[in-house]
Amino acid sequence: MLVSKLPQFPDFTISASLFSNIENGEDLVKDIANIPYSLIDTTLICSVEQIYSAIYRVLVEYKFNRIKTKSINSELLLCLSQNSNITQNFKKFGINANTKNLVIVSILENQINNDLNKEFNALLKGEEIELNNENLQKICDMKAIRKILTSNLMMIQILPRPLSMLFS
Amino acid sequence: MSVELVELVNQYLTPNVPISPIAQGAEAIVFTTHVHPYLPNEITKDIDTNKKYIIKFRPPKKYRHPVIDKSLTKHRTLSEARILSKLFQIEGLKVPRLIAMDAVNGYLWMEFLGEDLPNNKGFSNLKNFLWMYSSDGRDPYDKVVKETLFKVGEQIGLLHWNDYCHGDLTSSNIVLVRDSNDIDNWIPHLIDFGLGSTSNMVEDKGVDLYVLERAIISTHSSYSDKYNEWLVKGFSSVYEKQGKNGSKKLGELLGRFEEVRLRGRKRSMLG
Ligand SMILES: Nc1ncnc2c1ncn2[C@@H]1O[C@H](COP(=O)(O)O)[C@@H](O)[C@H]1O
Structure with missing residues (x-):
């Protein structure tokens, strides 16, 4: 689990993990409304930059503007692309019954939860692997990513250099 | 501030x-x-x-x-x-x-792009880079200067060929990034697109070229003829690679550049 704070938002604690070989996708989808974290299908995620730049956007919106969805957790799915169509983004980045790999993110304001890692592992039937670009690139769908990236403002630029070169 | x-x-x-x-x-x-x-x-x-x-x-x-x-x-x-x-x-x-x-x-x-030039010559934008080569007994017509200005011209050519204009193309808005494997290879980057736009108008492109030419004349007047010639060479090379259509567009563009220049001269004569 990667625990961090964004320098500009010291009141928020971000925890994120990558899970592969998920077996209970169907149950997760059924229960999604009650799950207090963001669950992101990694098909369209090839770098941690994608996740964390979206978290930054969520916190900017949350602190200085207003979020457009029900919660910080759902807002993260929206902020993963510059497209503002909520339904489309949930479909693209949210999990479905067949999801095998996912990133789970918790954003807590003024709270500490020392049991998060346990909670993640209890919720997800799968295998936790280190959240890094190397692992994400093994499990994502580069072809599909290429399609969405070129039409998305900033999406290519935030990728680390060797990756962004694949797309430009 | x-x-x-x-x-x-x-x-x-x-x-x-x-x-x-x-x-x-x-x-x-x-x-x-x-x-x-x-x-x-x-x-x-x-x-x-x-x-x-x-x-x-x-x-x-x-x-x-x-x-x-x-x-x-x-x-x-x-x-x-x-x-x-x-x-x-x-x-x-x-x-x-x-x-x-x-x-x-x-x-x-x-x-962040660029670096501090050696011997306190300031930040590595094109302006300071040209100053550096015209001081301390260095050769202002050095091969490195020529190659760098050609590459700057290429960058502007690429920008214009793709129908974008900079809007404030001064020699401070061109940052040179030194190749880590070859100290004499300066890779020009364009910055500050606050006034940038998409445009297919020869006028906008002609003005971009004119603004940069004026900037170089005003800060490096003794060498500006050669400098501007090298810039235009680099610029032209991008268009010439595009075949007939490229050469035609280049002709129109350089024609307009000349017109903008003449207008500028008239204006300054009228004072
Ligand atoms: N990406 C950058 N890398 C390095 N210096 C920059 C960058 N962007 C702006 N600057 C510096 O800030 C000055 C003003 O920026 P601007 O307002 O974008 O023209 C420039 O002339 C540069 O010296």
């Missing part, structure tokens, strides 16, 4: 993001920082040691109505981000990479 403005930025960024101001223009204030806006240390420590980032801030203007001001700031910030993002995708074109944006508050984060 006003204490009030710096205070505003510090409040927004919090003490966790220490900044140093490096430039203030009519539109924006530019700061550098060593803090990445969102990547965890575990991620940056391998790839990003000692990295610097640029924070470009468009402060509120007191003389504008607050609602109009907010909306203008948002539009201009977004517009600069959008254009940088499009340009970044053009093969061969070099612009800073965007890292983060808060359009409503007028903030853009991007990668």
Whole structure:
């Protein structure tokens, strides 16, 4: 689990993990409304930059503007692309019954939860692997990513250099 | 820079993001920082040691109505981000990479480009680079200068060929990034697209070329003929690679460049 704070938002604690070989996708989808974290299908995620730049956007919106969805957790799915169509983004980045790999993110304001890692592992039937670009690139769908990236403002630029070169 | 403005930025960024101001223009204030806006240390420590980032801030203007001001700031910030993002995708074109944006508050984060030139010759933009080669007994017509200006011309050619205009193409808005494997290879990057736009008008492109030519004449007058010749050579090479259509467009463009130049001369004669 990667625990961090964004320098500009010291009141928020971000925890994120990558899970592969998920077996209970169907149950997760059924229960999604009650799950207090963001669950992101990694098909369209090839770098941690994608996740964390979206978290930054969520916190900017949350602190200085207003979020457009029900919660910080759902807002993260929206902020993963510059497209503002909520339904489309949930479909693209949210999990479905067949999801095998996912990133789970918790954003807590003024709270500490020392049991998060346990909670993640209890919720997800799968295998936790280190959240890094190397692992994400093994499990994502580069072809599909290429399609969405070129039409998305900033999406290519935030990728680390060797990756962004694949797309430009 | 006003204490009030710096205070505003510090409040927004919090003490966790220490900044140093490096430039203030009519539109924006530019700061550098060593803090990445969102990547965890575990991620940056391998790839990003000692990295610097640029924070470009468009402060509120007191003389504008607050609602109009907010909306203008948002539009201009977004517009600069959008254009940088499009340009970044053009093969061969070099612009800073965007890292983060808060359009409503007028903030853009991007990668820092360039370095300090040796012997206190200042930051490695084209202007200081040319100064460096015309001082300390160096040869202002050095091969490195010629190659660099050709490459600058190529960058502008690529920009124009793809129907974008810079809008404020001075020699300070061209940053030279030194190739880490070859110290004499300076790779020009175009910065500050605050006035950038998409345009297929020869007039806009002619004006871009004219503005840069004037900048070079005013700061490096003794050598400006050759310098501008090399720039235009690099510029032309991009169009000439595009076959007949490219050569035709190049002809129109250089024709308009000449017209803009003549207009400029008339204007200065009228005083
Ligand atoms: N990406 C960058 N890398 C290095 N220096 C920059 C960058 N962007 C802006 N600057 C510096 O800040 C000054 C003003 O920026 P601007 O307002 O964008 O023209 C420039 O003339 C540069 O010296």
